[in-house]
Amino acid sequence: MRITAVDTFVLSNRHALVKVSTDEGVVGWGEHTLENWVRTVTAAVERMSEHLIGADPRGITGLWQTLARGGYYRGGPVLSSAVAGLDQALWDIKGRWLGVPIHELLGGPTRDHARVYAHANAPAGTGDPQRARAHVNAGIDLLKVAPQQRIEFLDRPEHLDGLLSDLTRLRAEVGPGVDIAIDLHGRFSLPLSRRLLPRLEALGVVFAEEPVRPEHSDLLGDLVRRSPVPIATGERLYSRAEFRRVLEAGVAIVQPDVCHAGGITEGFRIATLAETYDAQLAPHCPLGPVALAASLQLAFAVPNFYAQEQSLNLHLGPSPVTRILVDPRILVPVDGRIPRLTGPGLGIEVNEDAVRAAVDDGHLAPGSPVWHYPDGGFAEW
Incomplete structure (x- = not known):
């Protein structure tokens, strides 16, 4: 061949x-x-x-x-x-x-289904209780939220209080039986994360993601030792060598993206490395259905899988992005879990005609926003 x-x-x-x-x-x-x-x-x-x-x-x-x-x-x-x-x-x-x-080629399945989580972000603040309730009603039992505003290097106490109030309302809406994670998105400085993380414990936050920017990975050990909340990171790390640094710092969950970190080949190696540090895998994937299928193949193959990110939200109904698949129903979560894919290869069938019809040869719509502080300085999105 x-x-x-x-x-x-x-x-x-x-x-x-x-x-x-x-x-x-x-x-x-x-x-x-x-x-x-x-x-x-x-x-x-x-x-x-x-x-x-x-x-x-x-x-x-x-x-x-x-x-x-x-x-x-x-x-x-x-x-x-x-x-x-x-x-x-x-x-x-x-x-x-x-x-x-x-996953059969990677040693065979380690599970029959993969737990997925959904985002419950609000246009402003931290978390949308109504959106969270819709996910939970559809069977999702792990939600992730992120603050949707600029964060100062040493932000005002009332801003942190507001973030915690938002999380408190979210917890009240979904109850104690649903896990909540928070993505700090690299927007927080090291000293500000030190202030915030201990205050998340009472809300039962299951993990805090990217509490510092990836270029500050060497500082994560300090946060891990101080934080009662498990730390997750990895969507902006691209190799085993980069993940070794954060694993040695003691993070609980690594989040490689199979579209960014060298694919399934490197993703499997990262998962194996994480296993030696008693860390689990939650692949980053706010992308399309091919990326999700590739992530799931990894999830079904490794023993230390925790949960799979997704943004298709097929548990809430059809997604326009999945029109490129012959049958997107195989990616629909059942009670918050996607059943093990059994078809050959990625386990999905791509409709090439639909892909070609969706090609955009023009100027692409803007992607992530670029933020600035009131004084004109750059702010992390």
């Missing part, structure tokens, strides 16, 4: 796909989305495809080494996301060639 073509499709600022074709007629799909940078990553995918044409797609580890290291300069969000999309497509081909889901 030989690779004959690599095609890319940009659907939006948060959705890009790659299709790898072979001379045996077996096709694999991957998602190389990097939020706000999809055209840049797509260019990297197209450059890397020069290493793939004519190669046997079944030699995934060898091809991964070439893709990840063959350009001399390596790593970072753009190149690692390009590798990730191609890696997913190669695993999809191999699973389809052998007629088994990818």
